[in-house]
Each structure stands twice: as C-alpha cells, then as structure tokens.
Amino acid sequence: MTRLIEVRGLTKVFGSGPNAFKALRGVDFDVESGDFVAVMGSSGSGKSTMMNILGCLDTPSTGSYRFLGHPVERLTQDQRALLRRRYIGFVFQGFNLLARTSALENVELPLLYRGESRAARHKGAMAALDRVGLTAWAKHTPSELSGGQQQRVAIARALVTEPQVLLADEPTGNLDSERSVEIMQLLSALNRDGGISIVMVTHEAEMAAYAHTIVRFKDGLVLAIEQREESIRVRN
Amino acid sequence: MFGTSLLLALKEIRRHKLRSFLTTLGIIIGVASVVTMVSLGNGATQSVQEQVSSLGTNLLTIRPGSGFGRGGGARPAFFDLDDVEAVRTQIAGLRIVAPQTSAQATAIYEAQNWSTTVAGTTNGYFHASNLELAAGRIFSDAELAAGKSVCVIGETVRANLFRNAESLGKSLRLNDVSCRIIGVLEKRGQGGFGQDTDDQVVMPLKTAMRRLTGNQDVQTILIAVDQQFDSAAIGDAITSLLRERRHLRHGMEDDFRIFDSKQLSDTLSGTTRTLTMFLGAVAAVSLVVGGIGIMNIMLVSVTERTREIGIRLAIGAVRREVLMQFLIEAVTLSAIGGLIGLVVSFVATLLIAMAVDLPFTFDFGIAALAFVFSALVGILFGYVPAKRAASLNPIEALRHE
Numbered sequence: 077m078t079r080l081i082e083v084r085g086l087t088k089v090f091g092s093g094p095n096a097f098k099a100l101r102g103v104d105f106d107v108e109s110g111d112f113v114a115v116m117g118s119s120g121s122g123k124s125t126m127m128n129i130l131g132c133l134d135t136p137s138t139g140s141y142r143f144l145g146h147p148v149e150r151l152t153q154d155q156r157a158l159l160r161r162r163y164i165g166f167v168f169q170g171f172n173l174l175a176r177t178s179a180l181e182n183v184e185l186p187l188l189y190r191g192e193s194r195a196a197r198h199k200g201a202m203a204a205l206d207r208v209g210l211t212a213w214a215k216h217t218p219s220e221l222s223g224g225q226q227q228r229v230a231i232a233r234a235l236v237t238e239p240q241v242l243l244a245d246e247p248t249g250n251l252d253s254e255r256s257v258e259i260m261q262l263l264s265a266l267n268r269d270g271g272i273s274i275v276m277v278t279h280e281a282e283m284a285a286y287a288h289t290i291v292r293f294k295d296g297l298v299l300a301i302e303q304r305e306e307s308i309r310v311r312n
Numbered sequence: 313m314f315g316t317s318l319l320l321a322l323k324e325i326r327r328h329k330l331r332s333f334l335t336t337l338g339i340i341i342g343v344a345s346v347v348t349m350v351s352l353g354n355g356a357t358q359s360v361q362e363q364v365s366s367l368g369t370n371l372l373t374i375r376p377g378s379g380f381g382r383g384g385g386a387r388p389a390f391f392d393l394d395d396v397e398a399v400r401t402q403i404a405g406l407r408i409v410a411p412q413t414s415a416q417a418t419a420i421y422e423a424q425n426w427s428t429t430v431a432g433t434t435n436g437y438f439h440a441s442n443l444e445l446a447a448g449r450i451f452s453d454a455e456l457a458a459g460k461s462v463c464v465i466g467e468t469v470r471a472n473l474f475r476n477a478e479s480l481g482k483s484l485r486l487n488d489v490s491c492r493i494i495g496v497l498e499k500r501g502q503g504g505f506g507q508d509t510d511d512q513v514v515m516p517l518k519t520a521m522r523r524l525t526g527n528q529d530v531q532t533i534l535i536a537v538d539q540q541f542d543s544a545a546i547g548d549a550i551t552s553l554l555r556e557r558r559h560l561r562h563g564m565e566d567d568f569r570i571f572d573s574k575q576l577s578d579t580l581s582g583t584t585r586t587l588t589m590f591l592g593a594v595a596a597v598s599l600v601v602g603g604i605g606i607m608n609i610m611l612v613s614v615t616e617r618t619r620e621i622g623i624r625l626a627i628g629a630v631r632r633e634v635l636m637q638f639l640i641e642a643v644t645l646s647a648i649g650g651l652i653g654l655v656v657s658f659v660a661t662l663l664i665a666m667a668v669d670l671p672f673t674f675d676f677g678i679a680a681l682a683f684v685f686s687a688l689v690g691i692l693f694g695y696v697p698a699k700r701a702a703s704l705n706p707i708e709a710l711r712h713e
C-alpha cells in the first residue's frame with residue numbers, strides 16, 4: 077500500500093511572543109491508503125488544527141507533511157489549492173453548503189472549478205448524489221433539507237471529484253444519534269466499497285467504532301494510536 | 313478559468329436579483345442622466361443654431377439707439393439715405409445693403425382689418441432675411457424707382473384678410489394708402505429672434521416714405537456680409553464710418569448699435585454648449601457616486617459572503633478565481649446598469665424633447681463613452697472588494713457565522 081499521508085514532527089504555533097500558543101507540539105502520524113482513521117481527543121487538543129493542515133488549508137509551523145510522497149510544505153498556495161481540488165474531499169461539522177443553491181449545484185461546484193463541461197458536471201454530480209441516496213432531492217436548496225440530508229449533500233460534494241481521501245471534522249457533531257449512524261454507515265460503505273481513505277474527527281466512541289485506526293490526541297500531541305481488529309461492519 | 317468565473321458570477325447575480333438590482337441602480341441613474349443631459353443639451357444647441365441661421369447668416373442689423381433699457385434723454389436720430397449710400401460705397405465686402413423704414417398700420421380688405429407692421433425697403437431685404445415667396449413676385453426695378461403702390465404680404469396678414477380667397481392682384485388699404493398685392497411670403501413660423509416676419513406688409517422704400525411715414529428716415533440698415541469677409545471687422549469699419557457721419561467725437565458713446573447674427577449665433581450656441589458640458593459634468597458625478605454604490609454593496613457582500621468564499625476556497629477554488637468572480641460580478645452589474653441606463657436615457661430624451669419641443673438628437677458618442685465608463689467603474693470599484701474576498705483566510709472564513 078502507498079502511504080497516503082505521512083506527518084512527522086508537526087508543530088503549529090498561533091500568535092507570537094508572550095501570546096504564542098502551541099496548538100500542535102510535534103505530531104507523528106500516518107494514514108495508509110484505504111484506511112479509515114478516527115481522530116479523538118478532548119476539545120482544544122488540536123484536532124481541527126491538524127485537519128486543516130492535512131487539508132492544505134493551513135501550513136504547519138515546523139515539521140514535514142508528505143502527501144502521496146510529495147512534500148506539501150514546498151507547494152505554493154495555488155498548488156495547494158489544486159491538490160485540494162484533485163485529491164482531497166472536505167466534510168465539515170457545519171455542512172457548509174452554499175445557501176439558496178440547489179443540492180445539485182452545490183455538488184457540481186468542485187467540478188466547475190475543475191473546468192468540467194456542463195454535461196460532465198451534471199452527470200458527475202447526479203452520480204455522487206446517487207451514492208449518498210439523494211437523487212430525489214437534487215433540486216432542493218439546503219434550507220429545504222434536514223441536517224442529515226445536508227451532511228449527505230456535503231459528502232456528495234466531497235466525493236464528486238473522486239478524491240483520494242475524505243477529511244471529515246466532526247461530521248456528526250450537529251446530528252442526532254440516528255442521523256449520525258446513517259452518516260457513519262455511509263462513510264463506512266464508501267471506505268469499504270469505494271476504496272476512499274477517510275480521516276474523521278469525532279468525540280464519540282460509537283462513531284470511532286466504525287474506523288480501523290484510532291488516533292488519540294491530547295494537548296497537541298498524539299497520545300496513542302490503536303489498530304482495531306473489530307471495526308463495525310456495515311450490513312449491506 | 314475565465315469561463316468558470318463568468319458562470320459563477322452570473323449564477324450569483326441571478327440568485328440575488330434584488331441585491332443586484334439595487335447595486336446597479338446607481339449606475340442606471342448615472343448613465344441615464346449623463347446621456348440624457350448631453351443629448352438634450354445638444355438638441356438645444358442645434359435648435360438655437362437653426363433659429364439664428366433662419367434669420368440669415370452673416371447679417372448685420374444697424375439701428376439707432378445706444379443699447380437696451382436706456383430710457384430718457386434725446387432720442388438719437390435715424391439714418392438717412394445718404395448714410396446708406398455711404399455704407400454701400402465706402403465699405404468693402406457687403407453683399408446686400410437694404411435700408412428699411414417701418415410703421416404700424418391697419419390693413420383693410422373689404423370687411424376684414426388687421427393691425428400689422430409695414431416695412432418699406434428694397435429687394436435686398438428679402439434676400440438678406442432669407443424670405444421666400446409662396447406666390448407672386450418681389451418688386452421690379454421700375455416699381456422701386458417710381459415708388460409704386462405695390463406690396464408683398466406675410467402669411468399672417470394674408471390669412472386674416474383673405475382666408476381662403478385669392479389675394480394676389482387684390483388691393484388692400486394701409487391706413488389711407490391703397491396698394492396692390494404682388495406677392496405672398498412663405499410662412500416661416502414663430503420662434504425666431506427679432507420680429508415676426510409672417511405678420512408684415514413689405515412695400516418699396518420710396519412708397520413707404522412718401523405715403524406712409526412722410527419722412528426720409530431710415531430706421532434700420534440691413535446688411536448681408538460676403539462669406540469671405542469677417543463680419544466683426546466690417547462691423548468695426550461701419551461703426552467708424554457712421555460715427556464720423558453722425559459727428560460723434562472721441563470719447564462719446566455710439567448712438568447706434570450693430571447686431572451681428574454670427575456673433576449672436578456663436579454666443580448663444582457657445583452658451584448652450586457650456587451649459588451642456590456643465591450638466592454633463594454634474595451628471596458624471598452621479599455616475600461616480602453610482603460606482604461607489606457598487607463598491608459599497610460589493611464590500612458588504614464580501615462580509616456577508618465570507619463563509620461562502622471560505623467554502624469555495626476549501627473545495628478547491630484558487631484565489632485568482634475568487635478574485636475574478638467578484639470582479640466579473642461587479643463589472644457585469646455595472647455593464648448591465650449601463651445598458652439599462654442607455655435605454656432609459658434614450659426614452660427620457662425622446663419624451664423630454666417632445667415635451668419641450670426640442671429637436672431629438674441622441675448622442676451615440678457620449679452614450680458609448682458613458683457605457684465604457686460604467687464598465688470601468690465596475691472594474692475600479694469592484695477590485696477592492698474582490699481583492700478582499702480573495703485574500704480571506706479560508707479557515708477563518710469558514711468559521712465566520
């Protein structure tokens with residue numbers, strides 16, 4: 077297996093001088109291709125900071141980050157945007173869909189930035205909506221969808237570019253437990269059947285139970301990495 | 313990439329119709345007022361020039377008196393035929409010199425009467441004033457030399473005395489003088505300067521002097537200057553000649569005035585042109601204000617749309633694309649505003665020109681200029697908000713509520 081993500085000695089300092097705050101203090105951590113990683117840890121332990129760096133939205137203060145073997149810190153801002161566009165899908169706690177914009181158009185957006193034709197955009201977006209079971213809701217705007225449905229649109233948007241890895245920062249944080257389970261089953265199926273690697277931040281052990289690997293954070297450091305034999309198998 | 317940004321910008325404009333309309337309103341008003349003002353101003357200038365040139369070009373009108381509103385004092389003497397002869401023989405470059413005397417008279421034909429002005433003059437009067445005949449002829453040399461009782465009447469006089477009946481060859485009475493109608497002037501209509509040429513009866517100078525005014529006074533000398541000559545210089549030459557003939561010593565004011573139609577025309581059209589420019593400039597300010605309005609609303613929408621921009625950056629938009637999208641939004645809005653403004657100004661100019669009776673002219677040059685300017689305003693005032701949007705930190709933008 078190719079190593080998808082390799083992080084070594086990663087630190088992140090916010091601010092400077094007496095106000096400087098070390099959010100990450102030397103993180104080592106790998107993601108193998110096809111893995112499903114759950115990142116756990118108390119609030120403020122640096123999980124989101126870590127995810128933003130993995131997603132190339134932010135840069136580390138020191139340390140190295142290799143994505144598919146390439147050192148990311150040497151890329152320019154635009155190159156990082158292109159990497160994000162090509163290989164990485166984002167799912168956020170707050171869904172972050174464009175308001176007043178139909179599910180279909182939201183899902184089409186990444187393809188639009190990639191310069192796909194109108195027909196290709198439509199086809200790709202409908203296929204992605206199909207994967208999350210929302211083809212019937214393609215024309216609806218976020219305000220007409222439930223939280224669970226919105227998160228599934230967001231997942232479809234992340235999937236539509238057929239990324240190598242899905243980065244999900246507390247994807248079930250805003251959902252009730254029933255919807256949460258639905259989302260987790262969806263992610264799990266995508267990982268198993270679609271071969272998409274997933275890195276997911278969560279507080280809840282029930283959600284982490286779907287992952288193969290659990291990375292525990294504490295105060296900007298990796299406390300433990302657990303390989304799980306018995307991740308929850310999705311009946312399908 | 314440009315295509316993508318254009319598509320996104322258009323989607324965004326369509327998605328927020330009210331906001332887009334309010335944004336363009338300033339530009340619509342700005343462009344519409346600039347183009348309307350300038351077009352109406354040009355119409356007014358053209359109308360002034362037409363009216364002045366209808367009097368005859370390069371026309372000098374000499375009258376006794378020293379300007380307007382000078383009541384009291386001895387009235388300056390009229391000219392006489394010797395003055396006219398002196399001007400004719402001693403000044404070069406004159407195409408026509410027509411002496412004129414006038415009197416008020418009641419014209420009577422059968423049961424109809426009409427109070428009008430009688431002008432005694434020579435044929436030069438018709439040529440210099442660009443008066444055309446609707447019927448008949450002007451005076452023959454014999455009639456002028458002998459002072460025959462013949463006359464040419466204006467359309468107003470003809471209509472009031474004869475209605476639909478034939479007037480040529482009929483005799484009308486002017487006070488006590490009877491004269492035969494040999495010609496009818498073409499209608500010129502109101503709206504020139506000077507007297508109403510439709511409401512007059514023209515007779516040979518000699519006839520009028522002998523039978524109507526009873527003196528040899530020439531009240532007006534009408535002069536048409538040859539095209540090659542400078543009417544202002546000729547006016548100066550006539551002034552010194554007449555001063556000498558009227559024994560005005562050095563330091564004494566002129567007791568006659570020369571009205572130069574060319575000067576009048578230049579002054580008037582110069583004035584309306586200045587006015588046009590002034591109005592255009594005032595309107596241009598509103599165009600700039602419209603541009604600032606666009607910037608204002610775009611800046612507000614950057615703040616409002618911070619999260620949206622964060623989302624776009626997170627799902628793979630390059631900063632340049634965000635910049636381009638905002639810039640295109642601004643330019644498209646101002647260009648649409650400019651187009652609507654042009655349509656509005658076209659209709660407004662047409663309606664106002666009709667309402668105030670001006671010739672309709674639409675200045676396509678200024679229309680093109682205003683349109684280009686409105687698009688430039690979009691670029692100029694769209695750049696700041698676009699730059700701000702593109703330089704947002706995606707993480708912070710995403711966290712923005």
Ligand SMILES: Nc1ncnc2c1ncn2[C@@H]1O[C@H](COP(=O)(O)OP(=O)(O)O)[C@@H](O)[C@H]1O
Nearest residue numbers: 090091097099118119120121122123124125126
């Ligand atoms: N932009 C920032 N500036 C300053 N401090 C920050 C910033 N982002 C995060 N932090 C701090 O870094 C720490 C880690 O934050 P975060 O990674 O969001 O934690 P988690 O996601 O694990 O709850 C927190 O104490 C937070 O206050």
Ligand SMILES: [Mg+2]
Nearest residue numbers: 123124125245
């Ligand atoms: Mg967090």
